[in-house]
Amino acid sequence: MSFQESHLTDQQLLQELDGEISEREKKQVQGHLNACWQCRTRQKDIEASISSFVESREQEFASALPPIAGPRALLKARIAQMRTESDKRSHRLSLFRRTIGAAAAVFIALAIGVLFISYARQQNILRQRAPVVSLPNSTITPGATVMMTQQQVCMQTNTKNKAVPFALQRRVFDEYGIKSATPQLYEVDYLVTPALGGADDIRNLWPQSYSAVWNAQVKDELEDRLRQLVCGGSLTLAEAQRDIAGDWIGAYKKYFRTDKPRPVSMAR
Amino acid sequence: MSVRALSVLPAVLTARREDRDKQTELENEVIALFEEFRTPLLRYSLSFGLAIEDAEEVIQEVFLSLFEHLQRDKPRHNLRSWLFRVAHNLGLKRRYRVRRELNTLDATAVENFDTDPAPNPEDQLVSRQIQQRIRTIVQALPEQDRRCISLRAEGLRYREIAEVLDMSLGAVSLSLTRSLARIERVTRR
Numbered sequence: 001m002s003f004q005e006s007h008l009t010d011q012q013l014l015q016e017l018d019g020e021i022s023e024r025e026k027k028q029v030q031g032h033l034n035a036c037w038q039c040r041t042r043q044k045d046i047e048a049s050i051s052s053f054v055e056s057r058e059q060e061f062a063s064a065l066p067p068i069a070g071p072r073a074l075l076k077a078r079i080a081q082m083r084t085e086s087d088k089r090s091h092r093l094s095l096f097r098r099t100i101g102a103a104a105a106v107f108i109a110l111a112i113g114v115l116f117i118s119y120a121r122q123q124n125i126l127r128q129r130a131p132v133v134s135l136p137n138s139t140i141t142p143g144a145t146v147m148m149t150q151q152q153v154c155m156q157t158n159t160k161n162k163a164v165p166f167a168l169q170r171r172v173f174d175e176y177g178i179k180s181a182t183p184q185l186y187e188v189d190y191l192v193t194p195a196l197g198g199a200d201d202i203r204n205l206w207p208q209s210y211s212a213v214w215n216a217q218v219k220d221e222l223e224d225r226l227r228q229l230v231c232g233g234s235l236t237l238a239e240a241q242r243d244i245a246g247d248w249i250g251a252y253k254k255y256f257r258t259d260k261p262r263p264v265s266m267a268r
Numbered sequence: 269m270s271v272r273a274l275s276v277l278p279a280v281l282t283a284r285r286e287d288r289d290k291q292t293e294l295e296n297e298v299i300a301l302f303e304e305f306r307t308p309l310l311r312y313s314l315s316f317g318l319a320i321e322d323a324e325e326v327i328q329e330v331f332l333s334l335f336e337h338l339q340r341d342k343p344r345h346n347l348r349s350w351l352f353r354v355a356h357n358l359g360l361k362r363r364y365r366v367r368r369e370l371n372t373l374d375a376t377a378v379e380n381f382d383t384d385p386a387p388n389p390e391d392q393l394v395s396r397q398i399q400q401r402i403r404t405i406v407q408a409l410p411e412q413d414r415r416c417i418s419l420r421a422e423g424l425r426y427r428e429i430a431e432v433l434d435m436s437l438g439a440v441s442l443s444l445t446r447s448l449a450r451i452e453r454v455t456r457r
Binding site: 020046053072 | 420449
């Protein structure tokens with residue numbers, strides 16, 4: 001350390017006394033203090049001022065402060081009062097919250113009810129406007145088949161219909177002039193079912209009303225019956241295809257010997 | 269429905285009792301802190317010119333606020349700073365309200381005092397005189413300096429003082445140095 005190094009400031013000396021000197025300065029300040037009698041003396045002076053201040057303060061307050069007992073009792077009483085008030089408030093608040101909660105529940109229930117009724121009404125209107133289709137338009141849907149022999153048809157193990165892609169369903173609805181809002185009222189069905197060699201072709205697809213008496217479920221029964229007959233050898237595949245593509249309701253009546261669709265459980 | 273309500277009842281009662289226990293615990297904590305800090309806070313409030321009954325009332329408000337503060341599960345780190353800060357703010361408000369005349373000396377009188385010190389014979393009477401002078405000097409300090417040195421005398425660290433008075437650490441350090449230098453001028457023989 002050079003003896004020419006400048007002395008510490010009063011601020012540094014006080015910070016050092018108070019243990020508030022920054023880590024960065026600490027080493028340098030303490031090193032200087034060890035070396036410099038002047039700065040140590042100056043620091044003692046500062047400490048003396050602190051002592052004088054503390055003494056004067058103690059003397060000032062020694063007699064002036066009233067005992068703590070009175071103020072403490074007062075504080076306890078006030079806290080107790082605050083507690084009863086906050087109890088009351090929280091009780092009122094919970095009552096208020098419950099009332100609000102009940103009102104909100106009633107409101108939500110009403111809103112849902114209103115929405116449901118208006119939805120149902122709208123659906124009803126759509127349903128009334130939507131045409132009921134139980135027979136295909138033979139010019140739009142003549143039916144189409146793939147080249148398959150009876151044997152090939154009967155060897156198919158999975159007779160479940162392939163799902164019709166949404167875009168194709170749209171085209172079918174367009175052809176039949178059904179607005180896009182009502183497709184949920186129809187099943188886009190194969191006229192000649194693939195289980196009887198029907199083709200995956202728009203000419204073989206038509207919209208069948210769910211609400212019709214002669215609906216897709218009834219037609220499914222006919223399809224099952226025809227497949228049994230074809231594979232049992234009592235009906236040719238071509239004949240079955242022609243019957244179902246021509247007038248499936250007539251074919252149903254003919255093969256089930258009935259004028260009305262039979263209950264589903266009976267037919268199966 | 270009524271059976272269900274009955275089965276819920278014990279839980280509700282337990283919750284209430286737990287809440288009450290918690291409140292009592294908080295109350296005890298607040299009273300313990302009151303016992304520890306009432307005197308330092310009172311001295312601090314008095315040091316910026318509040319009459320003793322006003323200062324006592326301020327301290328009451330401080331601890332009622334503390335009770336609310338703890339009731340709301342607010343942060344409880346460094347409650348000492350918190351107490352002094354609230355005492356500071358409420359003290360200011362109270363002082364503004366009562367508009368009491370501040371118990372400060374005329375600045376020019378202090379100036380004369382400062383530059384022309386009386387002779388200092390070495391006896392106890394004189395030491396008492398010195399203490400009186402120190403008090404006069406402290407009361408004549410700029411208010412922020414007076415608060416700084418009062419808080420330091422109550423044992424607050426620079427960081428806490430800075431927090432209570434909303435000033436920088438450097439400003440706290442400078443203020444204390446300045447005040448002690450003034451005190452030194454009175455005490456130096």
